[in-house]
Amino acid sequence: MSALTFLLQRPTAVLTVTVGLLVLGMVSLGIIPVSLLPETAIPQIAVQINYEGNAATELERSIVQPIRNQLLQVNRLEDIRSETQDGQATIQLTFEFGTNTNLAFIEVNEQIDQIASRLPRDMQRPSVLKASVTNIPVFYLSVVSKEAKANPLELANFTQTILKRRIEQLPQVAFVDVSGFAQPQVTILPNERRLQTLGLTVGDIERLLKENNVDLGSILLQDGQYQYNLRFELKVSSKADIENIYFRHEGQVLQLKDIAEVKLEAQSRRGLFLHNDREGVVLAIRKQADAQLFALQEEFDVLIEAFARDYPELNFYVSNDQSKLLEVSIDNLRTSLLYGAFFAVIVMFLFFRGWRAPLLIAIAIPVALLLSLIGFYSLDISINIISLSGLILGVGLMIDNSIIVIENIQQYRAMGYDWLEASARGANEVIRPLISSALTTCSVFLPLLFLSGIAGELFYDQAVSISVALAASLLVAYVLLPTLMVLFTKKRSAVTIQKAISTDSFYTRSVDVVLKRKGWFLLLFAILLSLAFFPIQQLERITFPELSRTAVEIGIDWNESISLAENERRMLQFLAHNSDSTQTANSFIGEQQFLLTKEQQSVNQAKIWLFGTANETALQAQLSQQYPKASFILSPLKNVFDEVFGAEVAPLIVQLQSVESDELPTQKQMQPILSFLANKGLDVALPPTKEVYEVRIEREKLLLYNVNHETILQRLRALFNGHTIGTLNTANAYIPITVGEQESDLYNRLNTAQIRSQKGKLLPLSAFVTLRQSEQYKTVIATKSGRAILLEVPVYSEELIRQVSEVIRAQTNLAVTFSGQAFADQKTIKEMAIILTISLLLLYLILAAQFESLLQPFIVMLTVPVGIVGSLFVLYWFGQSLNIVSIIGIIVMSGIVVNDAILKVDMMNRSVKEYGLVEAIHLAGVRRLKPILMTSITTIFALTPVLFASGLGAELQRPLAYAVIGGLVMGTLSSLYFVPIVYATFYKQKT
Numbered sequence: 001m002s003a004l005t006f007l008l009q010r011p012t013a014v015l016t017v018t019v020g021l022l023v024l025g026m027v028s029l030g031i032i033p034v035s036l037l038p039e040t041a042i043p044q045i046a047v048q049i050n051y052e053g054n055a056a057t058e059l060e061r062s063i064v065q066p067i068r069n070q071l072l073q074v075n076r077l078e079d080i081r082s083e084t085q086d087g088q089a090t091i092q093l094t095f096e097f098g099t100n101t102n103l104a105f106i107e108v109n110e111q112i113d114q115i116a117s118r119l120p121r122d123m124q125r126p127s128v129l130k131a132s133v134t135n136i137p138v139f140y141l142s143v144v145s146k147e148a149k150a151n152p153l154e155l156a157n158f159t160q161t162i163l164k165r166r167i168e169q170l171p172q173v174a175f176v177d178v179s180g181f182a183q184p185q186v187t188i189l190p191n192e193r194r195l196q197t198l199g200l201t202v203g204d205i206e207r208l209l210k211e212n213n214v215d216l217g218s219i220l221l222q223d224g225q226y227q228y229n230l231r232f233e234l235k236v237s238s239k240a241d242i243e244n245i246y247f248r249h250e251g252q253v254l255q256l257k258d259i260a261e262v263k264l265e266a267q268s269r270r271g272l273f274l275h276n277d278r279e280g281v282v283l284a285i286r287k288q289a290d291a292q293l294f295a296l297q298e299e300f301d302v303l304i305e306a307f308a309r310d311y312p313e314l315n316f317y318v319s320n321d322q323s324k325l326l327e328v329s330i331d332n333l334r335t336s337l338l339y340g341a342f343f344a345v346i347v348m349f350l351f352f353r354g355w356r357a358p359l360l361i362a363i364a365i366p367v368a369l370l371l372s373l374i375g376f377y378s379l380d381i382s383i384n385i386i387s388l389s390g391l392i393l394g395v396g397l398m399i400d401n402s403i404i405v406i407e408n409i410q411q412y413r414a415m416g417y418d419w420l421e422a423s424a425r426g427a428n429e430v431i432r433p434l435i436s437s438a439l440t441t442c443s444v445f446l447p448l449l450f451l452s453g454i455a456g457e458l459f460y461d462q463a464v465s466i467s468v469a470l471a472a473s474l475l476v477a478y479v480l481l482p483t484l485m486v487l488f489t490k491k492r493s494a495v496t497i498q499k500a501i502s503t504d505s506f507y508t509r510s511v512d513v514v515l516k517r518k519g520w521f522l523l524l525f526a527i528l529l530s531l532a533f534f535p536i537q538q539l540e541r542i543t544f545p546e547l548s549r550t551a552v553e554i555g556i557d558w559n560e561s562i563s564l565a566e567n568e569r570r571m572l573q574f575l576a577h578n579s580d581s582t583q584t585a586n587s588f589i590g591e592q593q594f595l596l597t598k599e600q601q602s603v604n605q606a607k608i609w610l611f612g613t614a615n616e617t618a619l620q621a622q623l624s625q626q627y628p629k630a631s632f633i634l635s636p637l638k639n640v641f642d643e644v645f646g647a648e649v650a651p652l653i654v655q656l657q658s659v660e661s662d663e664l665p666t667q668k669q670m671q672p673i674l675s676f677l678a679n680k681g682l683d684v685a686l687p688p689t690k691e692v693y694e695v696r697i698e699r700e701k702l703l704l705y706n707v708n709h710e711t712i713l714q715r716l717r718a719l720f721n722g723h724t725i726g727t728l729n730t731a732n733a734y735i736p737i738t739v740g741e742q743e744s745d746l747y748n749r750l751n752t753a754q755i756r757s758q759k760g761k762l763l764p765l766s767a768f769v770t771l772r773q774s775e776q777y778k779t780v781i782a783t784k785s786g787r788a789i790l791l792e793v794p795v796y797s798e799e800l801i802r803q804v805s806e807v808i809r810a811q812t813n814l815a816v817t818f819s820g821q822a823f824a825d826q827k828t829i830k831e832m833a834i835i836l837t838i839s840l841l842l843l844y845l846i847l848a849a850q851f852e853s854l855l856q857p858f859i860v861m862l863t864v865p866v867g868i869v870g871s872l873f874v875l876y877w878f879g880q881s882l883n884i885v886s887i888i889g890i891i892v893m894s895g896i897v898v899n900d901a902i903l904k905v906d907m908m909n910r911s912v913k914e915y916g917l918v919e920a921i922h923l924a925g926v927r928r929l930k931p932i933l934m935t936s937i938t939t940i941f942a943l944t945p946v947l948f949a950s951g952l953g954a955e956l957q958r959p960l961a962y963a964v965i966g967g968l969v970m971g972t973l974s975s976l977y978f979v980p981i982v983y984a985t986f987y988k989q990k991t
Helices: 005-006 011-031 054-069 100-120 152-168 191-200 201-209 240-245 293-310 323-352 356-378 385-414 419-450 453-489 504-514 518-530 533-538 564-577 616-626 639-646 667-679 699-705 709-719 746-752 798-811 821-851 854-860 863-877 884-915 916-950 952-990
Strands: 043-051 079-085 088-095 127-132 139-145 173-179 184-190 214-221 227-236 246-249 252-255 260-266 273-274 278-287 315-320 552-555 582-590 603-612 631-636 654-657 689-697 723-730 732-741 754-756 762-764 769-777 780-783 786-793 814-819
Touching: 005 011, 005 419, 005 453, 011 356, 011 453, 043 054, 054 079, 054 088, 054 100, 054 780, 079 240, 088 100, 100 127, 139 152, 139 273, 139 504, 139 769, 152 260, 152 293, 184 191, 184 533, 201 240, 201 709, 201 732, 214 273, 227 699, 240 260, 252 854, 278 293, 293 315, 293 323, 315 582, 323 385, 323 504, 323 762, 323 916, 356 385, 356 453, 385 419, 385 453, 385 884, 385 916, 419 453, 419 769, 419 821, 504 518, 504 654, 504 916, 504 952, 518 863, 518 952, 533 631, 533 863, 533 952, 552 616, 564 603, 603 916, 616 631, 654 667, 667 786, 667 798, 689 709, 699 709, 709 746, 709 754, 821 884, 854 863, 854 884, 863 884, 863 952, 884 952, 916 952
Parallel strands: 184 732
Antiparallel strands: 043 088, 043 127, 079 088, 079 780, 139 278, 139 315, 173 278, 184 260, 214 227, 246 252, 273 278, 273 582, 552 603, 552 631, 582 603, 654 786, 654 814, 689 769, 723 732, 754 762, 780 786
């Protein structure tokens, strides 16, 4: 007695265990984390450096280069690259795939600590950020005051002390990042006439503040058996404290407000955030890695309603909600389940003309899904876009396994066996080929884990989810379905095998025609395979299918040294011009204050998200016409896939470095290579430059007129509000205290400012400084080998690389190296070739073990290229591309085609010794005809609605649908006719 027969005789035990597993599955559903993407450690770490007031070249030379050289000592470092702009820089470290990023993060911080003593004291410690897909915000919240002229300091303080904290109290929220807020400062504006009358200087004001802003510490006071801490404090904690500082001068008792005006105001801002045309604050909400995304969404919606009710003077807008993609994936799963189950029920009803088989399919699918969730929980797999895509693919295979088992049991029932025996024999007969089919499907997916980079990391969840779904469906098909079939009926049939199976049909006669002309049909299939080269050459190759986006992202570099106010004015002008086609606009103007971001913007750059119906071509034309000096990058608003896989890289990047020094190549040195590329018709631009002012202090005059060098520096800092003389410690923040001047023209400030010599004589500042303009690169890029200019070339060829190398060697003294997307693509192609070889080898080994033959596996494997031909031609005819989704569709199709071929060859092997070759082919064809047709038809019908649907979900699934449908049409024909031809050929050679 087989194990299955033993279980079929105990249906109560099987059903109770099933119910118990279903309960575990429902519990797992409530526990499993729900995320956008798997918790994947991207092997990248970013070091962010902020040092305001320093030009890009000086910051690179004095700060970035020493840090970069220090970080070269980090283990398993594959590449390092820095980008430096005025006042800020980012060093991007890329590690070998498989590096433990937690350890790398610690090591990078240790290297930063070692060099910290050599960095300026007034510079903040560089921030170290570890890249992870969970760092991607799930949504953005814009907070805007309803008042036209709201106080930016009040909004910033309220957002950070109230809103940010309340959102972070949600258990699913990991961190709330904020940008667009104003920061306070206390500005002391000296009364120059009053200071001159009293004979005081700005240095005296600084001395007064330091004397009255001191923490004297504490002492321990003992009173009998008790002890107390007695604290002495002489600190200023408000604007009024500063104004009321007393001092004595020439017999007079004065206050600070007598000689200077004290103001609490916003610091000079280098960045803004606009929602539509109103200034506001934006919050990026990041989720806990193990949290339920939909639970976060529900609680966040409730919190936003509370905000709107409690703070009616503010408006709250949620944008760029990445959780919509997860909703789409779940909707796709639900749609696949409904359509798959519906069409499976209809097809099985038409084929079997009974209610039993359709009902069993309707039971088997949800049971297998809940069992899959137990596997998810056990293997620590979250519900995310990647794992759900694997589960969606597994649903089709679940239906196929159920159909095959039910149909085979029906055949044994038709042979005259009772339901118990028919169920045991029918399930046992197909379980081995079904297991082989599942293993062959896994053998195609699992080698994808060896892909390097983030793609290989993400494929882990998909491969595991498909494997879990297949295991669950096999368990349900082998144990639960036969048990239910035994329970549903107890009647015996008198039908015999001679009446049940007839090999006299149209299909068997058509197979006879094919077998008599094997040579011609084999030639026909060979010609068909050779035609596959045409669509392969014509199909566009992209990472993801093109998706319609709800917004456009515009990156703007004005290529002018404009102020933040001018940048804002231009953005408001642009928004007003496009108000009719724009529903909502989020504008990030100048520098942004997000802590967890790798993107850098300077004051004369901006980024805008336009939600609406704006036309990209019209926007490009408008911007180019209004601002011809500016450069623009228009692209669809990034979704989670774009954030993870990164921006597009030019096919060829030419990296040029000076041989004689570590300085950047000059524009004159670059001219030969630029002229050569221009003659080739390639439009390649140099990195943008900017105009800068250089202030030179005349040291000879300082000595001549007895002026202190530090006095000059303090006066210059005060002129441009850059002289910080202390800190105001309030209950909520540390506010810098600066000495500044009233706003005026640059040259006017220098020409009217005065300084005092060491002898007390007033002298004009302009006599001791010289101001001149120069042009510098806006961004300084450096790699492992030092500072470099990177030229992005839009085409790649080996001949072009050779010619560029010759031009550089002959006409310049520059060193050149090449990189770009073409090199990465070549690496990926090599990896894919190795992975394909491994997949085919695994497939062959599994089939060889199944059939105990070294020849018969080729019969099954030859059906795969036939199906691929159908997929490629359908993708080409309907204007699709080769991308990750369509390739997954081809893999799924291959699994279905292989399954059909495995079952058919297995049936031939069982019958050939008893009935002979031709009769065994006919018998296997008749017995496997209905399962092959049913699995193919149900899959095709289930995917057909995707072809006519609209929306993001349909667009994401459409390439997969085309690939599967086209491959199944050809694959079904190959299973019905090509497999018998090849089997007959191989069997004759074998015998």
